[in-house]
Amino acid sequence: MLRSLWSGVNGMQAHQIALDIESNNIANVNTTGFKYSRASFVDMLSQVKLIATAPYKNGLAGQNDFSVGLGVGVDATTKIFSQGNLQNTDVKTDLAIQGDGFFVISPDRGVNRNYTRSGEFLFDAEGNLVTTGGYVVQGWVRDPKDMGTKGSETDMLKIDSTKPLQNIRIDPGMVMPARASTRVAMRANLNAGRHAEQVANAFMLDSSSKTPSDGVKPQYDSSTNLTQVAEDIGALYNEDGDAFLLNEGQGVWVSYKNASMKKAIVASKGSNTLELNGTKISFTNDSAVTRTSSLSAAQNAINAVKDKTGVEAYIDNGQLRLENKNNLEGDEHIKNIVVTGKGTGAFANFAKGDQDITAFRYRYTKGIEADSSIGQFKTTDQLRALMQHDANIVKDPNMKKNYKDSTASVAVTLNKYGMFEITNKDNGNDKKENLSIFVTNYASDKVTKNVLFGKTMGALNTASLIEGGVSTSTSKLTHAMHASSIDLVDSLGTKHTMRLEFYKSGGSEWKFRVIVPEPAEIVGSSPERPNVFEEGVLHFNKNGSLAGMNPPVLQFDPKNGSDAPQRITLSLGTAGGFDGITSVDKISETYAIEQNGYQAGDLMDVRFNNEGALLGAFSNGKTLALAQVALASFANDAGLQAVGGSVFSQTGNSGQASIGAAGTGRRGNVSGSKLESSNVDLSRSLTNLIVVQRGFQANSKAVTTSDQILNTLLNLKQ
Incomplete structure (x- = not known):
């Protein structure tokens, strides 16, 4: 053959x-x-x-x-596993591999495994992720007990791929449980400039010394439920938002009544001397020559130096009446009427030490302790107490030796509008003791006047503060402030709006209060107002960065049956950094505020990301990785056995499957909403067909x- x-x-x-x-x-x-x-x-x-x-x-x-x-x-037919083109689809469960690897699928719910490059996946009636041929896709599924209630936002988008493979099944009625808030983070600036765009009235103060405030821990008056919060006046602003910026020793005089003194003049032809408010006054009078009486001469001599003493003399029923309206700005030499040197001659009736004190000097100090005996103040409460004490002494000199706040008939408060308000109450006797209020700036050779503060306090001026009549008040005292709100979530998923209010309390210090709606409480707040925490403080460095804060953690009790107390970490920035709250000369504003809690949510939609994680979108706006598909790689892809339906099985010549997450080992990456096309090249195939x-x-x-x-x-x- x-x-x-x-x-x-x-x-x-x-x-x-x-x-x-x-x-x-x-x-x-x-x-x-x-x-x-x-x-x-x-x-x-x-x-x-x-x-x-x-x-x-x-x-x-x-x-x-x-x-x-x-x-x-023909001794073999060889599969060519070159990359096919990726085509975009509108199906969120489609998945394509770019690079080496195969999806792991099972015809019997995980008992046996097969492999495919076709990522045309869908869900069946039970929520199984399957191929078009009914194979169940294999991978890793999030534990139902770990539905995002712990860990960071990043953790919520990751699945533990070290666990054994399992069928990917997603319950269509899945519910994400609520996550209680544990952290509030904020990025903001608190204006450190001389002018504040956002101001609020200074905190109210009543007229009772029983509830003083030390400027650190707020006190409460149980009878009025009024919060007593003393503020550093040097850190306050006027009603237009301009900072007072009081320096050491700056302040005002407050006169509660015109100073007055009446003395008889002794007829004298010789030398006549008197030292009044530290100024020496003298005249020589010979009535036979000048035809001027000693009374008139004395009046003329005193009035000649009125601009130095503030005192003006009048003749009243044959006597010399001195009066100081306390309306000149300056130091102690132009206020009140004080005989500082014994009179001689016509002034023989003036004894050293004679005085009428109706104007009081109030000077600001930056020191920790203010001396009220010399009229020093630092806080609003200290100035209020000084004014109330002195106004009552002027009205009733008998109170000087035994002043009692409880019997005071002149009340000085800081009202809800941020104004010092003086009320001359009727003390019940027949005598009407009216007051006249006049405020001027204090100034000396060493201390300049503070115009803004003087102008604000000067609104008190009134010619007659009638006993039992209307009150008089200053202009508004304000503090620079800024506020932001955010919703906290408790373990039941209930929202509670938390408000953060910041107000400037010193040169480089801001205090803050935290308010939650009743009946919720903040652990550590006062019994009178358990939903308000008022002791927060922020300190800033000279470059405006955060130096420190206290407290770093609050405990919040929703009082609705949820887990309590919730620890809320206040993440307001790192010390020395600009990653949180700063205080520079720039408008106060919040750039970002966020918290890590959320309400319960229903599963609304799913999609794959580029790491092969199946992401679930919930009705609470959160996204959670529900599962992650597994990829298998082989030593010899061409050794796999095709079994139909774009499915392969492992053989002795393919090697064992190496299973892991996409993008690890030799496994390629994946792309969601894409499918890998066939790698058949028609031009090549048709040419080969001819050959x-x-x-x-x-x-x-x-x-x-x-x-x-x-x-x-x-x-x-x-």
Whole structure:
């Protein structure tokens, strides 16, 4: 039998297989994740007539073998796992692999495993993530007990891929439980400039010394439920938002009544001297020559230095009446009426020490302790107490030795509008003791006047503060303030609006209060107002960065049956940094405020991210990683066995599956809402089809030629 005949037959058979393979490639040109195959042609065993010989040293040269080939065969069909193009889809559960790897799927809910490059996934009626062929996708699923109630926002988007593989099943009725707030973070600026755009009235103060405030811990008056919060006046502002910026010793005079003194003048022709408010006054009078009485001469001498003493003299029923309206600005030498040197001659009735004190000097100090005996003040409460004490002494000198706040008939308060208010109450006797209030700036050689503070306090001025009549008040005293609000969430998912109010309390210090709606409470607040915490304080460095704060943690009790107390960490920035609250000369504003709690939510939608995590979007606005698909890689992808439906199974020549998360090891990345197209190249496949067809035709020609030769042999015996 001719060998060429069988070689032609083998060639036709091999090219038929190649034709089948190429036709299958073309048929799957639109199959998702399909990998084309190729036929591996090999020549068949040759018939050796003579073997090859080596050259002889002194004889014939080497000769090649003499062998005749016996045809061709296909010893394998090889899958080509080149990357297919990624196509965008509108399906949120579609997934495509870019790089090496296979999705892990199971036909029997995890007992056995198969593999595919087709990420055309969907959910069945039970919430299983499956392929179009019904295989359940394998991966890692979030523990239902860990539904985002702990950990950071980043943790909520991660799945533990070190656990054993399991079926990916998502309950369609899934509910994310509420997460109680544990942290409030804020980025803001508190204006450190001389002018504040946002101001609020200074805190109210009543007229009772029973509830004084030390400026550190707020006190409460149980009878009026009035919060007693003393503030550093040096840190306050006027009603237009301009800072007082009081320096040491700056302040005001407050006159509660005109100072007055009446004395008889002694007839004298000689030298007459008097020292009044530290100014020496003298005149020489000879009535026989000048025809001026001693009374008139004395009046003229005193009035001549009125701009130095503030005292003006009048003649009243034959006596000299002195009066100081206390309306000049300056130091102690122009206020009140004080005989500082014994009078002589016509002034013989003036004894050293005679005085009428109705104006009082109030000076600001930055020191920790203010001395009330010399009229020093630092806080609003100290100034209020000084004014109330002195006004009552002026009205009733008998109170000087035994002043009692409970019997005071002149009340000084800081009202709800931030104004010092003076009320001259009726003390019940028949005498009407009216007051006249006049405020001027204090100034000396060493201390300049503070115009803003003087103008604000000067609104008290009134010619007659009638006993039992209307009150008089200053202009508004304000503090720079800024406020922000945020909703806290308790363990039941109930929202509670927390308000943070900041107000400037010193040069580089701001205090803050935290308010929650009743009946909620803040642990550590006062029994009278348990929903208000008022002892927060912020200190800033000279460059405006945060130096420190207290307290860093609050405990919040919602009082509604939820877990309590909740620890709320106040994350307002790091010491020395600008990552939280700052205080620079810039408008007060909140850039960002956030907390980490949220309400319960229903599962609304799902989608894959680029790490293969299945993300669930909930009705509370939160996103949670519910599961993550697993990828498998093999030492030899071409060794996998195709079982149909774009599914492969592991074989001995593929190696064991190495399973892990996308983007790790040799595993590629994944893309959501995308599918991998078939890697069949039609132009190549059609070209190969032509080549295979011609190869088949050529081999068939070898068969027909061999047949003709056989026919010739048969015809030889005819």
